[in-house]
Amino acid sequence: MLDMATYEKYTNSRGEFWSVRGYLGIEEATGKQKTLNKRGFKTKKEAQDYYKRCLLEFDNGMIHVLSKNMKFSQVYHEWLEIYQNNVQESTLSKVQDAFRLHILPAFGNCLIHKITPQLIQTELNDWHKQFKGYRKTYSYFKRVMKFAYSRGYIKELVIDKVITPKKKLKYECDKKDNYQFYNVEELRQLMKILEAQESRKWHACIRTLAYTGLRRGEILALTWNDINFTNKTLTVDKAVGQCNGNDLYIKEPKNDNSYRTISVDDITLNVLRRWRAEQSQWLLKFGFKPLGKNQLVFSNTKTNGLMNLTAIYTAFKRICELNDFRFIKIHGLRHTHCSLLFEAGVPMKDVMQRLGHGDVKTTMNIYTHVTEQSERKSAQLFARYANF
Template identity: 40%
Template structure:
C-alpha cells in the first residue's frame, strides 16, 4: 500500500479570523555558497492558489528558470534584517529584541506586503502598543528598524514610521511620590540590612550589603569571582556581568557599557565579604565543592553554578514581608546607593564613575529622585540663606 503524501501546505489564521495558506519551498543550491536555499511563501487566500504557486516554483527550480523574487512581506524582510542585527549586539540584547518581535511586532505586521505599509497602518499599531505596553516607544523603534532596512535595500522610498505620532494621550493617574520611589532612605537601608543580618541566609546578607554599598548592578555582582576582590586595598574590580542569552541560558558578558571599573569599598562591607568567603568554603565543602579555585564565583547556587537572577527577588521580598519593611526591588539598592552618595556630598562625576554610567544624563535622572531627607535639607538651606 502506497503511503499517502503529506502536503507541505498549511493553513493559518489572521488576527481578524480569516484563513490563509503557506508552504516551505526548496529553491535549489546557492552557487555562491553551495548551500541549499529555502523560503516560506504565505498569504494565499485559498489552498488551490497555494498549490499552483508551489507547483510553479517546483517546475521553475527543476528547469533552472526560477528567479528569486524580492522579499514581499514584513516577515520576509525581518528574516533578512535579523541576521544582520544579531552581529551588532550582545546575545542578551538579541534575545530581548527577538522577543519583542515575536510577541508584539510580527503578530501585528508580519503578513503585510511591504509596499502596502502606510503611515496610517503604522500609527494604528503604535496606538495599539501604547494602549497595552509601558515601553511601546521601544517596540515602535524596533519595528521601524526593519523598514529602515527596507529603505536601504530599495524596497521603500521612505520609512512611514518616521511620521508616526508617539505622544499618545494616556489616562491621568495620580500617584503618590513616595509610592513611585524605588530606593531606601539612610534609615530604611540600615533597618533593612539589620533585619537581613538576623536571618540564617548569610549569602543573601552579603549580596545585598555589597549591592547597597557598591551600587553595582545585580548582573555584575552575580558574575563576580573572588579574584575580583582585593582585601588588601579594599577594592572591587567590575569587568563582567551575568546575563540571559539564547534558550534561556545564563552566560557572562562584558559590563553594560563595555567598560571595566575598579571602585573602593568600606571596611565593614569587605569584612562581611571576607566572612562570607569563609562560610562559603565550609558550606560548599559539605556539598563536595572546593571554593578555593581562582575563578570561584562569589555568589553561586547549590551546585556551585551561576545563581538565577530571579532568586534575589524571592530573598528581598521575604525579609521585607517578614519585618514589614518598605518595598523596593533589588535594582532599587543601586538607586539607593546613588541617592545616598549625593546626600553624602559626592559630585556628579564621582557618582557617574562609581556606578559605571556611560551617559551623565542617566546619573542626573537618578539625582532627580533623591530622598525626602535631601529634599527637606534643600529647602532648609534655602530658607536659612534668605534668613526670613
Template identity: 40%
Template sequence: MASYSKYEDKKGNEFYKVQFYLGRDPQTGKSKATTLRGFRTKKQASNAMIAAKNDFINGKQKKPKNRTFKDVYVDWYESYKLTVQESTIARTKGIFNNHILKAFGDKRINTITVADVQKAINHWYKITDRNYKKWFNYTSLVFKYAVKTRIITENPCSLVTIPKMKRTYGKKLENFWSIDQLNQFMNCIDPDKELEKYTLFRVLAYSGMRRGELLALTWQDISFKDSSVDINKTVAQGLRGKLIIQPTKTKAGRRTITMDDTTMLYLKRWRLSQKQMYMMYGFNTMNKSQLVFANSKNKLKSLNTPLKWLNAIIKQNGLSKITVHGFRHTHASILASNGVPVKQVQDRLGHDDVKTTLQVYTHVSESDRRKTVQIFNDAMKN
C-alpha cells in the same frame, strides 16, 4: 539566440514561452540564461525578452514583489545581531515574536501603509505604558532597512503620530530607601544564620553595583588587600532564557570600586563559609573563577533569587517596598545627599556620562527637602 515554444496551461489555454541567453553575470562571471512565459503572442514574448536583456545589461535586478515584513526582518536581524550583546539579541527577538510580527509579519512589506503602522502603535499604547515606543522604534528599523535595500521607497513610520506617554495621578513611589530604612532592612537579616543573604545585600547596598554585576563576581575580582572590587562582567539572560556572562553594560561599567572594611570582613566570613559548605556538596571552590554568589549546584544564581529574598524580607517585616535595583538608587541617593560630587558618583556607578547619573540616580530625600525650606527661611530672616 532565443527559443520560442507554445504550451498549454491547466485549462487548455495556449501561451508562448521564450528561453534565451542573458549574458555573463558581472558578479560571478557565469553565463546566465532564463525563461519567460505567459504570453499570448510570440511578439509579446519577444518584447519581454528584449526588456529583460536591457535590464540585465544596465544592472537592474528585478525586485521581489511578494516579500513579507517577516522576510525583511529576518535579513535585518542577521545584521543587527552582530552589533549587540546576546542579552539584547534575546530581548529583541522576544519583542518581534510577541508583538511586532503579530502585527505585520505576514503582510507584504510594500503594501503596509502609514495607517497600518498607526493602528499598531495605537494598540500597543493601550496595552503597555512605556514599551510601545521601543516596539515602534524596532519596527521602524526594519522599514529603514527595506528602504536602504530598495525593497520599498518610503518608511511609513516616518509619518506616524506617536502617542504621548501616559501620566498617572498621585504620588510616585520612590525606588530608594533613606539611611534609616536601609539600616532597618539590614537589621532584619541575622548574619550568623543567613550569612550569604546578609553579605549579598550588604555588597549591593554599599557598592551601588547592578544585580547582574554582583552575581557575576568571582573571588579573583575581590581584593582583600586593597579593600576593592573589580567589576568587569555581568550576568544576563541570553537566547532561550539561558543565563550567560557577558561584558559590563557599558565601557564605563568596567571599573574598580573601593569598599568599606566591614563589608570586606563579611566577604571574608562568607568565603570561608562557602568553602566549608560547598566542600560538603563535593565542589572545589579553590579555583580563581569561583563565583562569590552561586546556586546549590555551584552555577550562576538565578537573576530572580535576590528579588525573591528581598520581597520575603520586606513582607515579613512590613518595610517600604523597593526593587533590587533600588539598592543602586539608595547608594547614589545617600552619596548625593552627603555632598559627594556627582562626578564621583558617576564613576562609582559606572555611567558613561554624568547626565545619566543626574537624571536617574540623584534623588532628593525628605530630609533634604526640609533643609531646602530651612535655608530659605534662614535667608529671609537675615
C-alpha cells in the same frame, strides 16, 4: 559571468557563516559605483549564488527597485541576519521576543510596500494602550522599515508620518517610583535586619549591592579574585546575561564605562570575609570542590554555577516581608547607593565612575530626584521652625 567578489568565512556565537563583498557596476541614474556587502550565508556557495543573482538584477535594472511581493517578515529576517552579529545574546533574545509577540503578528504577512502610516498608527495606538514597552517595540519596527528603505524595497519612509503616543497612562509608574531608594535611616534599619538573618549569603549579597551600587548581573558574576581585601577594592569586568528564557552565561559589562575598580568599606569587606568562610564549609558539605579565586562569590545551591537573576529579588522580598520592612526592587539598592553618595557630597563625576554610568542623563535623573526631596524637606523644616 566574471566573479569580482570577495568571500570571507567568520564565526560568531551562532556558528560559522560567510560574507560577500563585490562590485556590481555603475548606476546610470547617478553615475555612482554600486557595491554589495552582505553577511549571514551558511555556505560559500550561497554567498556566490546571491552575488550572481544581484549582478543579473543590476544588469537588468532591477536592483533596489520596489519589490512587489516581499512581505515584512521576509525583510525582518534579512535585517536580523545582519543585526544578530552586532549585539549580545541577551539583547538579541529580547528583540526577537518583541517581534514574535507584537510586531510579526501585526505586520508579518503584510506586503512591505503596502504598509501605510494609517496602519502603523492604528497598531502603535493599540500597543500604547496594551503594554508599557511600546516605545521600545516600535523602535525595533522602525529599524526594519529603515532597512527596507535603504534596500529600495519601499519608496518612502512611511514611519515619518506616524506620531508616537506620549500621553501618560495608568500603567506607567510615577516618576518618583522609577527611582525607588531607601534614605539613610531606612538603610541603617535594613542592615540591622540583615545582620540578624541566619543566612550570611544574603546579608553579604544585599549589603554589597547597597554599598557598592553594583548591578544585579554584575554581582552575580563576581568571583573572589575580583575582591582585593588588601587594597580594599572590587573590580567589575563581567556580568551575567540571560537568553532564551533561562539560559545563563557570562558576558561583557553593560558598556565601556562599566569596566571599573571601586573602593569598598571595611564593614562590607568583613561581611564578605565571613561569607567566604561559611561558603567554603557549605561547598565541602554538599560535595563541591571550592574553585579558589575563580569561585563565584554568590552561586546556586544545586550546581555551584551561576545563580538565576531572579534569586536575589525573591530572597530580598522574603526578608522584607518577614520583617514588615518596605520592599523596593533590587535596582533600587543601586539608586540608594547613588542618592546617598550625592547626599554625602560626592561630586557628579565620581558618582558616575563608581556606578559605571555611560550616560550623564542617568545620573542626573537620580540627582534631580534627590535634590527635589531635599528641597521639600528643607521647606518642611523651615515651616516647623517658623511656625507663626
